[in-house]
Amino acid sequence: MDELPLHGIRVLDFSWIIAGPTSTRFLASMGAEVVKVGSARRPDPSTRGPAFQAYNQSKLYASLNISKPEGLELSKRLIAISDVVIENFAAGVIERLGLGYEVVRSANPDIIMVASSGTGHYGPHTDYVAYGSLLQHYTGWNSISGYPGRGPVTGGLWADPWVGMELAMVTVASLNNRTLTGQGQYVDFSMAEALSACLPEAVLDYQMNDRVKEPIGNQDDFYSPHGVFHCAGEDRWVAIAVTSYEEWMALCGVIGRPDLASDDNYADAEGRRQHNDKLEAAITDWTMQRSDREAMKLLQNAGVPSGPSQDILRVFQEPQLSETGYFSKVQARDGNTRYLPGLPWRFEGAQEPILTEAPVLGQHNEYVYGELLGLSAKDIDRLVEEEIIF
Amino acid sequence: MQRGLLPGVRVLDVGQGVSAPYCAKILAQMGAEVIKVEPIEGDSSRAMGPFPNDIPDTEKSGMFLALNANKFSVTLDLTSPGGAESFRKLAATADIVIQNPPPVSLEDLGLGYENLKDGNPGIILTSITPFGGRGPYKDFKATDLVLYHMSGHAHGVLGPVKNPDDDPPIRAGGYQAEFVGGMAAATATLMAIYGKRMTGKGSNIAISSFEAMVTQLISGLANSAWGRPAPPRDLAKVEEAAIGGMVGAIGGILPCNDGYVAISPREDDQWERWLIVMGNPTWSMDDRYSTRDARQKNSPSLWKLLSDWSVNYSKHEIARLGQAQRVPCFAVNTVLDLMSDEHLSHREFFVEMEHPKAGTLKYPGAAYKLSNSPLPLTARSAPLLGEHNSLIFGGLI
Numbered sequence: 134m135d136e137l138p139l140h141g142i143r144v145l146d147f148s149w150i151i152a153g154p155t156s157t158r159f160l161a162s163m164g165a166e167v168v169k170v171g172s173a174r175r176p177d178p179s180t181r182g183p184a185f186q187a188y189n190q191s192k193l194y195a196s197l198n199i200s201k202p203e204g205l206e207l208s209k210r211l212i213a214i215s216d217v218v219i220e221n222f223a224a225g226v227i228e229r230l231g232l233g234y235e236v237v238r239s240a241n242p243d244i245i246m247v248a249s250s251g252t253g254h255y256g257p258h259t260d261y262v263a264y265g266s267l268l269q270h271y272t273g274w275n276s277i278s279g280y281p282g283r284g285p286v287t288g289g290l291w292a293d294p295w296v297g298m299e300l301a302m303v304t305v306a307s308l309n310n311r312t313l314t315g316q317g318q319y320v321d322f323s324m325a326e327a328l329s330a331c332l333p334e335a336v337l338d339y340q341m342n343d344r345v346k347e348p349i350g351n352q353d354d355f356y357s358p359h360g361v362f363h364c365a366g367e368d369r370w371v372a373i374a375v376t377s378y379e380e381w382m383a384l385c386g387v388i389g390r391p392d393l394a395s396d397d398n399y400a401d402a403e404g405r406r407q408h409n410d411k412l413e414a415a416i417t418d419w420t421m422q423r424s425d426r427e428a429m430k431l432l433q434n435a436g437v438p439s440g441p442s443q444d445i446l447r448v449f450q451e452p453q454l455s456e457t458g459y460f461s462k463v464q465a466r467d468g469n470t471r472y473l474p475g476l477p478w479r480f481e482g483a484q485e486p487i488l489t490e491a492p493v494l495g496q497h498n499e500y501v502y503g504e505l506l507g508l509s510a511k512d513i514d515r516l517v518e519e520e521i522i523f
Numbered sequence: 524m525q526r527g528l529l530p531g532v533r534v535l536d537v538g539q540g541v542s543a544p545y546c547a548k549i550l551a552q553m554g555a556e557v558i559k560v561e562p563i564e565g566d567s568s569r570a571m572g573p574f575p576n577d578i579p580d581t582e583k584s585g586m587f588l589a590l591n592a593n594k595f596s597v598t599l600d601l602t603s604p605g606g607a608e609s610f611r612k613l614a615a616t617a618d619i620v621i622q623n624p625p626p627v628s629l630e631d632l633g634l635g636y637e638n639l640k641d642g643n644p645g646i647i648l649t650s651i652t653p654f655g656g657r658g659p660y661k662d663f664k665a666t667d668l669v670l671y672h673m674s675g676h677a678h679g680v681l682g683p684v685k686n687p688d689d690d691p692p693i694r695a696g697g698y699q700a701e702f703v704g705g706m707a708a709a710t711a712t713l714m715a716i717y718g719k720r721m722t723g724k725g726s727n728i729a730i731s732s733f734e735a736m737v738t739q740l741i742s743g744l745a746n747s748a749w750g751r752p753a754p755p756r757d758l759a760k761v762e763e764a765a766i767g768g769m770v771g772a773i774g775g776i777l778p779c780n781d782g783y784v785a786i787s788p789r790e791d792d793q794w795e796r797w798l799i800v801m802g803n804p805t806w807s808m809d810d811r812y813s814t815r816d817a818r819q820k821n822s823p824s825l826w827k828l829l830s831d832w833s834v835n836y837s838k839h840e841i842a843r844l845g846q847a848q849r850v851p852c853f854a855v856n857t858v859l860d861l862m863s864d865e866h867l868s869h870r871e872f873f874v875e876m877e878h879p880k881a882g883t884l885k886y887p888g889a890a891y892k893l894s895n896s897p898l899p900l901t902a903r904s905a906p907l908l909g910e911h912n913s914l915i916f917g918g919l920i
């Protein structure tokens with residue numbers, strides 16, 4: 134049978150909370166052996182709650198107290214047999230713990246060390262205390278979202294999962310390079326920059342036109358109609374984006390308004406934007422008569438891009454996801470079958486990714502210390518006793 | 524020192540718009556040789572803008588320039604037999620082909636995975652579509668707006684609102700769903716090329732931008748798997764009224780005399796230090812604000828007190844004072860603030876490139892610095908339409 138693409142790679146994972154663990158979940162599911170290390174002394178803050186069960190699928194979990202010298206030594210022995218070390222502590226923390234890149238590299242010269250922090254590992258604000266939700270403000274990411282004329286939006290859980298995927302990307306890119314050159318890498322990753330990199334059109338608009346981009350809600354600079362329209366039921370909306378003349382014609386047909394299709398005022402997006410209020414009323418007259426899903430079906434059958442605006446529970450129940458095998462079915466520790474999120478890619482006709490249940494702290498101590506490092510059972514017992522394997 | 528991580532990797536970017544060109548952009552800035560295969564009229568993002576003085580110009584679209592720097596451009600009419608043949612020859616020399624149909628579907632043109640594999644057994648084809656080409660929505664169309672709403676993200680952007688029926692959910696600004704599809708594609712493609720180095724085998728990768736967006740909500744989906752209800756949008760239904768929807772920890776934005784600042788002094792020690800920033804106001808002794816739980820419960824009245832104080836200061840002033848006390852707080856920045864940010868400037872985040880038509884502009888760079896392989900972020904500005912036709916076809920055909 135074919136191997137998964139990252140078969141044979143070992144990742145030593147010091148990361149915690151969301152972004153780091155999300156990235157190593159991607160690596161583990163695609164064949165890497167991910168050894169998460171943590172300590173009961175300072176447990177992963179995300180440990181309680183269902184999300185941990187998803188962030189840490191398919192990993193091994195060893196306990197290790199690196200605040201003790203012997204624990205630190207053990208971590209270096211693990212580094213020596215790993216391909217990748219990943220951490221997402223606040224900047225400076227890993228160095229204070231005694232595992233800065235210089236130390237890590239001396240334990241393993243061709244190691245790839247991926248270090249992620251709020252604002253990166255050098256620069257005047259490198260010590261800034263950060264949460265993902267706040268970085269969305271600092272980076273300008275939230276400044277282009279919201280309704281015009283209102284204050285900034287405050288929600289949206291974006292920074293951590295986005296960074297999680299980008300960390301996996303840069304890790305695998307570095308692995309590719311190592312196969313060519315034999316060379317390791319230190320990757321200084323800034324969560325803030327990952328978000329600011331996603332606003333190119335706003336950055337260029339400012340330079341080209343001296344314009345600081347204002348949020349425009351669901352509207353769009355080019356297309357119209359472009360928004361959500363109220364459907365039957367409380368807080369039910371269908372999103373509709375018309376991106377061509379053909380789609381505009383199709384929309385008019387579906388909502389039974391041939392008069393709009395033949396009205397020159399609505400012939401192009403600019404005209405439709407100018408008559409947005411009337412247009413919205415005309416579409417809403419139709420959408421209010423039906424459920425958001427029915428609206429989607431009728432619109433999509435006519436070739437109009439559309440879909441319901443859903444909360445997370447409705448996403449979880451999405452037939453598009455369940456019928457295409459997106460979810461990973463796991464037997465959870467509580468004895469119940471749970472359907473956890475899948476992966477954002479499919480390799481057609483290839484080996485299925487591995488998505489198993491998340492481990493508990495220390496579950497794989499015996500494998501990691503016994504098999505990988507070759508410690509005797511007696512040694513392991515002593516290290517447990519002395520709160521080094523802890 | 525060698526430049527980039529992917530020397531010798533050749534990529535054909537058949538994509539248009541945002542998602543596939545963004546995927547190929549990542550590979551280009553990693554050092555791969557990326558050749559854009561554009562239709563005769565050019566990639567649709569050449570019409571997207573923003574444009575200097577708002578005057579549309581094929582060679583001056585901000586979105587195109589940003590997404591296609593460090594690539595080469597050739598033009599081919601893939602619907603003509605000659606164009607398809609040239610593409611087949613080019614694909615025989617490539618490691619990776621990236622597409623995001625519609626409008627260009629390699630399968631429909633007889634240039635799908637099986638066809639490409641004939642001339643290049645180890646080829647990696649990465650296809651980004653709204654719904655992955657499978658399931659009940661297989662043929663449905665979606666845009667950034669539709670993906671943002673369907674995938675559950677839009678419900679969280681605003682935070683709870685007073686009247687959900689008057690205040691619909693919104694998407695985030697820009698093209699975030701398209702970027703997510705592109706980043707998922709780049710990650711998978713890099714895994715595939717790593718696998719190919721080990722086994723010699725290629726891959727046929729299908730990215731559903733919808734699934735990629737859904738996967739971003741991994742924590743929410745896990746909560747659903749454990750039977751938890753969706754966070755309500757109706758403010759009245761939010762049991763523990765955390766300002767701004769950051770349920771479980773206090774945090775949100777405060778008005779300043781020049782904008783806003785975002786703060787989250789959620790832990791007890793952070794709160795104590797935040798009080799120092801505010802000069803230890805007498806109300807802080809009140810029982811309603813003395814514990815983490817109490818602050819959470821009484822956050823609406825607490826936020827009023829914080830706002831009365833913050834409005835007297837500038838956003839950068841509060842961010843500085845707060846961070847000096849190690850309280851998580853940041854100015855709410857616009858792109859203007861961003862481009863003059865001393866930290867980003869010190870890290871050389873923005874990179875400057877000169878383009879023969881659009882002039883010298885600064886572009887967002889990469890979020891990562893590599894110790895041993897500096898990235899070729901400014902190897903060349905975005906190509907003119909068909910700029911490399913003679914270079915590429917001259918050498919090849």
